[in-house]
Amino acid sequence: MFITYSGKTSELLNLLQHIPDSTPILAITSHKNAAECPLIRQCPDAILLPAPIHELEEVSFGVCAPTTSTTVAIAVGDMLALTLAESMHQEDTKHVFRKNHPGGAIGAKARKNGNVVEATEETARVARHQSLLSPA
């Protein structure tokens, strides 16, 4: 997956020719359709995730430092990550995250709440697993 507001970052465009044709390509860019994005024009099968902004940063703030565009790109990335996690882990997402994040205040809070929640989640998980295996 390429992240490029302009869709014409030369370092990324140069990479395309070196990526195997069978590799799926995704792109987070400012463009709302593939035809407008130079990077996707070079790989027509690429999956586009638009991350446009309503007003150029130079108009909003007088300087074209990436600010609004990076905020939107991060939000689109979070949307993809959380949606994918839910699709893959379903109700187990919280459990997966807790196991991966023992550190910091997040980890401490999870350990404090963990025992009660874990028992409930384990019951739900067993019930779901049994329903999948039962002859329907």
Added chain:
Amino acid sequence: MYNSSEMEGRQSPEAPRILKRKRSDSMLLTPPLSHSDPEGAKILSRAVNVLSTAATALSQVTILYESDHIARDGLLQAVDCLKKVNEGGGKLIICGVGKSGLVGQKMVATMKSLGLGSSFMHASEALHGDLGDIRAVSTSHIPILTHGLRLMYLRTMPLCSLHTLAKPPNS
């Protein structure tokens, strides 16, 4: 420039005194900024404008993903693609430069914490060997666990057939 009394203070090991010049209370040079004065109000207004611009942008991209078929199809295709990649043991490689690269690194961190395979590749490092991280993932073989907990692989079977295979033997 030090006067002799200051030098004496520094040279005494038993009672090192740091002499400070007292400032007269009636001679504040610049009053601190506050929200009630015009300069402070102007700064705050421009500062809050940054937040409201971000809020507007996020609100508009929300509407886009609620109503635009290209955006919505893109998200569904991305989720479908990455799900197959993860199930095949692969990962998403995210690439960007500059601040987009930092956005990519944040995405990698979030994905890892959610148990999703992901790593960051810098565009320059890619050309110097990191391209080797891109490896084909077989999405045509779907692992399933049978009732007897034996691991089998299916070759691109339609999803409805999985229910048949999940039945216990001799049923």
